[in-house]
Amino acid sequence: MSSVPENLRYTEEHEWLANTSGVTKVGITDFAQDALGDIVYVQLPSLGAKISAGAVCGEVESTKSVSEIYAPVSGSVSAINERLAVEPELINAEPYEGGWLFEVEIEGNPEGLLSPEEYRKAIGA
Amino acid sequence: MPIEYPAANGGGVLAEHDAVRTRVGIFDVSHLGKAHVKGAGAVEFLNTAFTNDLNRIGAGQAQYTLCCTPEGGVVDDLIVYIRSQDDVLLIPNASNTSEVVRRLKQAAPAHILITDEHESYGVIAVQGPQSAALLTKLGLPTDMAYMSWVESDFQGSPVIVCRTGYTGEHGYELLPAWSETGKVWDACAALLPEFDGRVCGLGARDTLRTEMGYPLHGHELSLDISPVQARANWAVGWEKPAFWGRDALMAEKTRGAAWLLRALKAQDRGIPRPGMIVKNDAGAVLGEVTSGTFSPSIKTGIALALLSREVAVGDLVVVDVRGRDARMEVVNPPFVPSHVK
Numbered sequence: 065m066s067s068v069p070e071n072l073r074y075t076e077e078h079e080w081l082a083n084t085s086g087v088t089k090v091g092i093t094d095f096a097q098d099a100l101g102d103i104v105y106v107q108l109p110s111l112g113a114k115i116s117a118g119a120v121c122g123e124v125e126s127t128k129s130v131s132e133i134y135a136p137v138s139g140s141v142s143a144i145n146e147r148l149a150v151e152p153e154l155i156n157a158e159p160y161e162g163g164w165l166f167e168v169e170i171e172g173n174p175e176g177l178l179s180p181e182e183y184r185k186a187i188g189a
Numbered sequence: 190m191p192i193e194y195p196a197a198n199g200g201g202v203l204a205e206h207d208a209v210r211t212r213v214g215i216f217d218v219s220h221l222g223k224a225h226v227k228g229a230g231a232v233e234f235l236n237t238a239f240t241n242d243l244n245r246i247g248a249g250q251a252q253y254t255l256c257c258t259p260e261g262g263v264v265d266d267l268i269v270y271i272r273s274q275d276d277v278l279l280i281p282n283a284s285n286t287s288e289v290v291r292r293l294k295q296a297a298p299a300h301i302l303i304t305d306e307h308e309s310y311g312v313i314a315v316q317g318p319q320s321a322a323l324l325t326k327l328g329l330p331t332d333m334a335y336m337s338w339v340e341s342d343f344q345g346s347p348v349i350v351c352r353t354g355y356t357g358e359h360g361y362e363l364l365p366a367w368s369e370t371g372k373v374w375d376a377c378a379a380l381l382p383e384f385d386g387r388v389c390g391l392g393a394r395d396t397l398r399t400e401m402g403y404p405l406h407g408h409e410l411s412l413d414i415s416p417v418q419a420r421a422n423w424a425v426g427w428e429k430p431a432f433w434g435r436d437a438l439m440a441e442k443t444r445g446a447a448w449l450l451r452a453l454k455a456q457d458r459g460i461p462r463p464g465m466i467v468k469n470d471a472g473a474v475l476g477e478v479t480s481g482t483f484s485p486s487i488k489t490g491i492a493l494a495l496l497s498r499e500v501a502v503g504d505l506v507v508v509d510v511r512g513r514d515a516r517m518e519v520v521n522p523p524f525v526p527s528h529v530k
Contacts (some may be wrong), residue, residue: 101392102203103192104483105460107329107513124512125460127202127392127483128192130511149458156196 066095069160073136075176075182077134080160087142091134091164092124092155095187100126105153106148108133108166113141115168115176118170124155133165137174141165143167190217193390205393206485210525213317213386215377216394218362219370222267222286223310226277226293228301235269237278238296238433240416242426248273251353253337253424256281256289257434261441262412265289266404266424268353270338271502278329280312284408294432310349311370314386315377316397318528319384324350326380329514331361335530340514342407355394357401357527399482399491402452402522408463408479409450409493418446419493448476448495451502452522455490459508459515466509467494467517475500478508486525492517 072080081088097103105125114120115135122133144166147154155163169170178186194200208214211429226235236243241254248271265285281289293303304378315323321331329350330341338351346369354360365373378388395405404410410419418440425438433512453461461481468474481492492508496519500506504519 098196101196102201104203105458125483127396127485130462 065189066093067160068093068095068180068184069169070180072160072180074135074178074180074186075136076178076186077136079134079136081136081177083170084177085170087167087169088137089167090136091159093183094159095189096131096149097156097159097163100124100131101128102126103152106145106155106165107154108148109141111141111144112113115139115141135168136177137168137170138172139168139170142167142169190220192392194388197291199387200390202390202392202396203485204433205387205389206212206396208385208387209317209358209389209393209397213315213319213323213381213384214389214393215381215386216314216316216389217311217321217374218282218309218314218394219367221312222279222281222283223291223306224279224281224286224290224311225304225306226279226297226301228276229275231269231277231301232274234297234301235336236429237431238293239267239269240425240432240434240438243269243271243428245426246271246336247335249339251338251351255421255424256292257416257432258412258436259434261408261415261417261434261437261438263410263416263419264412266291266406266410266421270349270351274527284307285406287306310364310375311367313363313365313370313374313377314326314354314356314360315363316354316356317358317386319386320358320360323377323380323384323386326383327376329363343376347374348373354529355403356397357403357523357525357529358397359528395480396482396485399480399493400484400486400524401527402493402495402524404450405480409495412432414448414450414495415441415446416477417441418448419450426527445498447498449498449500450493452478452520452524453492453494453499453506453508453517454487454520454524456516456518458490459510460490460515461492461494461508461510461515461517467496468507468509470507471507475506484524488515490515491519491524493522
């Protein structure tokens with residue numbers, strides 16, 4: 065059973081974010097990492113990059129497939145998880161902790177985010 | 190056969206790959222094709238059809254060979270197991286078996302019978318440094334030379350035990366009767382915990398064979414990619430007076446193939462995948478990736494690529510990884526040492 069922590073918000077593209085205003089960490093969900101399998105490469109947006117909600121801003125490559133990372137909100141990237149360059153498997157091991165992808169300074173009001181309950185429904189959990 | 194077994198049970202491509210390289214893994218490859226060629230002079234007939242020279246082996250031995258078209262394209266690559274000069278077992282690729290059988294039937298003299306035996310045998314690959322120890326616990330023989338096989342039995346059921354595989358490790362392929370395959374699989378699987386072994390899927394099968402530079406039909410060999418281009422000359426008996434595709438292949442060998450299969454090792458984090466374009470520094474296209482993956486053993490991207498003949502080992506090339514330029518070096522395969530012998 066995939067873990068869906070209560071303190072996070074989610075997208076239909078299987079990303080999570082910690083906050084809905086200010087600065088938030090972003091990652092992919094436990095459900096997503098399990099479906100992708102062993103993650104071997106991550107391409108993240110660059111520091112300071114402007115990202116817009118719903119647009120592709122990076123990619124995650126596993127032994128099985130390549131998946132795009134969609135920006136869950138609009139804003140500017142204020143930090144990236146440097147550890148993933150050498151330890152992409154952190155996303156598998158700790159999707160909500162050491163395996164976070166990047167931090168974004170949110171601009172405007174995020175839309176279309178899912179509550180834990182809604183996300184559980186979306187993945188049939 | 191799944192791509193991989195669940196991570197919750199210790200599976201996943203990386204874990205399965207590692208088990209085979211360092212301990213033992215088992216693969217259910219019963220989907221592979223099987224065919225019998227029987228009748229007086231069966232070996233002699235096959236030697237006029239397939240590329241490799243069957244006179245190099247005898248009863249109880251196996252050989253990698255190719256079934257080519259008259260134009261030199263590859264219908265399939267397969268393993269030939271000689272029981273006697275009049276009795277041969279073939280293991281072609283699943284999706285090519287019917288075409289290999291069709292071509293053989295068309296060419297064979299009437300007294301040689303060629304039959305598709307798909308549901309006569311299962312195939313279980315037991316691969317890795319601990320494979321012999323595992324088979325010994327099952328009471329199966331293990332001391333055959335590489336590419337040799339014996340007929341044995343497991344709990345009263347016949348099992349063919351071959352010292353063959355597709356991983357680059359010391360390993361075996363077991364061929365029980367189709368109906369008994371579940372029993373043999375369960376017995377192998379039950380012993381895995383003792384060796385910290387794994388049941389393995391198609392994902393690990395592909396990363397293991399790519400690290401060895403072994404071709405996969407449809408990628409490195411095909412109707413459009415000849416053995417000369419794939420540098421599988423070693424699997425062609427050039428001295429033989431006849432085999433399918435001989436004239437075309439001799440001509441290509443003499444004039445030099447326009448394209449040659451090369452191995453690429455990533456110098457950065459890029460992971461090459463089939464179909465990606467390979468270029469030189471100036472951006473000129475040199476060819477394309479036929480197989481590419483993340484190598485679990487050397488933790489970097491690796492590829493096999495069909496490249497213009499002037500590209501040489503040691504050259505640096507660029508692979509277009511979804512719009513990003515990834516730098517790779519042309520190297521000699523295998524990417525990790527072979528332990529088959």
